[in-house]
Amino acid sequence: MSPSPAHPHGRGGFKDMYILEHSNGQRFALKLLRESSGDLQDEVAKSFVAASYASTFDAPQHRIKFCVPVVVECEGAYTLSGDHAVSWTGRRGLLEPFLSGKYSKFLFEQTVVPHDIPQAFFHHSYESSGHHAIAWDLQGVTNNGFYLLTDPAIVCGYPGRSSQLVVPTLPTGVLLVGAHSIFGDHHCTFRALHTCNIMCAQLRLPPRVDGVALEVSPLYMRPIHSDADSDVGPEPFEHYDDFYSEPDDIQDVDYSELDDYVPDVEYSEPDHYVPDVGYSELGDFQDYDYYSD
Numbered sequence: 001m002s003p004s005p006a007h008p009h010g011r012g013g014f015k016d017m018y019i020l021e022h023s024n025g026q027r028f029a030l031k032l033l034r035e036s037s038g039d040l041q042d043e044v045a046k047s048f049v050a051a052s053y054a055s056t057f058d059a060p061q062h063r064i065k066f067c068v069p070v071v072v073e074c075e076g077a078y079t080l081s082g083d084h085a086v087s088w089t090g091r092r093g094l095l096e097p098f099l100s101g102k103y104s105k106f107l108f109e110q111t112v113v114p115h116d117i118p119q120a121f122f123h124h125s126y127e128s129s130g131h132h133a134i135a136w137d138l139q140g141v142t143n144n145g146f147y148l149l150t151d152p153a154i155v156c157g158y159p160g161r162s163s164q165l166v167v168p169t170l171p172t173g174v175l176l177v178g179a180h181s182i183f184g185d186h187h188c189t190f191r192a193l194h195t196c197n198i199m200c201a202q203l204r205l206p207p208r209v210d211g212v213a214l215e216v217s218p219l220y221m222r223p224i225h226s227d228a229d230s231d232v233g234p235e236p237f238e239h240y241d242d243f244y245s246e247p248d249d250i251q252d253v254d255y256s257e258l259d260d261y262v263p264d265v266e267y268s269e270p271d272h273y274v275p276d277v278g279y280s281e282l283g284d285f286q287d288y289d290y291y292s293d
Contacts, residue, residue: 069094101141
């Protein structure tokens with residue numbers, strides 16, 4: 001059965017996803033929000049913020065990449081039998097490259113098995129935002145050691161209240177609707193889900209254990225006490241440089257960029273799953289690259 005509003009290819013917490021296939025074989029994911037489940041421009045903005053954080057992470061390998069969708073509107077659609085699918089006309093959604101592979105959540109709740117690279121990026125986003133936000137709900141596929149992600153959540157601000165989020169790589173702030181995670185605000189989310197791993201050390205991210213900041217001296221590190229009753233933490237590292245040493249087995253690795261993973265795309269009428277559909281691009285985000293460079 002071909003996808004339809006009643007039969008999507010996949011269903012997330014807030015979106016239904018349909019696969020569109022171009023005549024050249026390239027596949028795209030069309031995501032439609034369910035009723036009253038969010039704002040399309042805010043969804044684009046969250047992906048754009050996450051991609052901006054990824055652009056300054058793990059250089060020059062850049063092993064975290066995000067799809068940044070564009071907002072599209074269906075101008076007309078027909079069923080495989082040639083009948084006009086009236087319910088599709090005028091519907092708006094998000095269009096992005098379809099991610100092939102085993103889809104997984106790499107960082108969401110405490111039961112998810114930690115992956116060092118997404119965990120380090122989680123930490124990086126918190127530091128890059130000046131502790132004002134964090135990229136959460138990291139999900140997608142892996143490809144030769146690269147993480148290709150989509151639909152991130154940006155935990156920041158007050159739920160439901162729009163505010164400008166300052167992103168260091170951008171000349172102006174990004175307007176986002178505030179949101180909390182299942183753990184609370186961005187501080188609570190970070191404390192609940194993060195303990196530094198070796199990649200955090202390689203990237204010189206400020207060390208934290210179970211979300212508790214560590215005070216660093218040339219010779220040792222210890223937790224900064226948060227209250228009078230909890231001024232005892234893990235044993236100090238014998239030497240600061242021992243913590244920030246790069247393991248020998250991952251030096252001199254040649255990481256190739258996935259520049260050809262998403263070729264230049266021209267939006268024309270997909271003709272496989274939903275024949276004769278014309279999509280017009282809306283909004284101010286259509287000129288952005290799909291993945292951070």
